[in-house]
Amino acid sequence: EKLGLAQSGVKVVLEQDGTEVDEEDYFNTLEKNTTLMLLTSEQYWQPPSPFRLRRIDGGSGDTVDGGRGLEGLLSRLQSDIGHVSLLGGCELELLSDMDPDSLTDIVPDSCFRTFLDQLKEASGRFLSDKRQAHEAMELLKLYHHSSTDPAPNAASIQPEPKRGTKAQ
Incomplete structure (x- = not known):
């Protein structure tokens, strides 16, 4: 109420991975200094980032991915x-x-x-x-x-013996 958010349209998630925290007992299992996020029904969780690149309108009405x-x-x-x-x-x-x-x-x-x-x-x-x-x-x-291909090389080629002569 103090934040100006309707209680029924808000969900609590872990900032680290977006896990929805919807039970009272779950809060007791969280480590000290765990960061939580409050999201309205129009919002969705995204991984924490030291910077945010936004979607850019190219002027033609088309939305171009800003990275x-x-x-x-x-x-x-x-x-x-x-x-x-x-x-x-x-x-x-x-x-x-x-x-x-x-x-x-x-x-x-x-x-x-x-x-x-x-x-x-x-x-x-x-x-x-x-x-x-x-x-x-x-x-x-x-x-x-x-090097493993059995291609013939010049040193291993022996001339065939001539016909009619004895091979030595």
């Missing part, structure tokens, strides 16, 4: 940058091709801009390293295939 796929990836990496070394080629390509300037319009934090620049550079290096490693593996496979 929702990129948002989750950036959020994960901001919480633990070490995950960048575990990303696949598609994710690294997405990061190395991102335009930090377009994201700073949405999230104007200067520290975040530095993070984006460094992440773009690092993901480009990791992508390059992965491609080089893949190419090296392909060359090794090709070499291995050619």
Whole structure:
């Protein structure tokens, strides 16, 4: 009531994972300082993020995704940058091709801009390293295939004996 929300249209969820808390006993099982969220019927839970990218109207009435796929990836990496070394080629390509300037319009934090620049550079290096490693593996496979292929070589070819002569 004090928050100006109708009691019947509000639900309580854990900020961490969106689990709905609808029983009094459940509150007793929560750890100290657990963060809860109050959501109205029009709201839905989203993972916590130090930044939010919003959907952008392109002017034509069409809604263009402002980077929702990129948002989750950036959020994960901001919480633990070490995950960048575990990303696949598609994710690294997405990061190395991102335009930090377009994201700073949405999230104007200067520290975040530095993070984006460094992440773009690092993901480009990791992508390059992965491609080089893949190419090296392909060359090794090709070499291995050619060295185990029973192709005749010049030293092992013996001329056939001429007809009418004895082979020695």
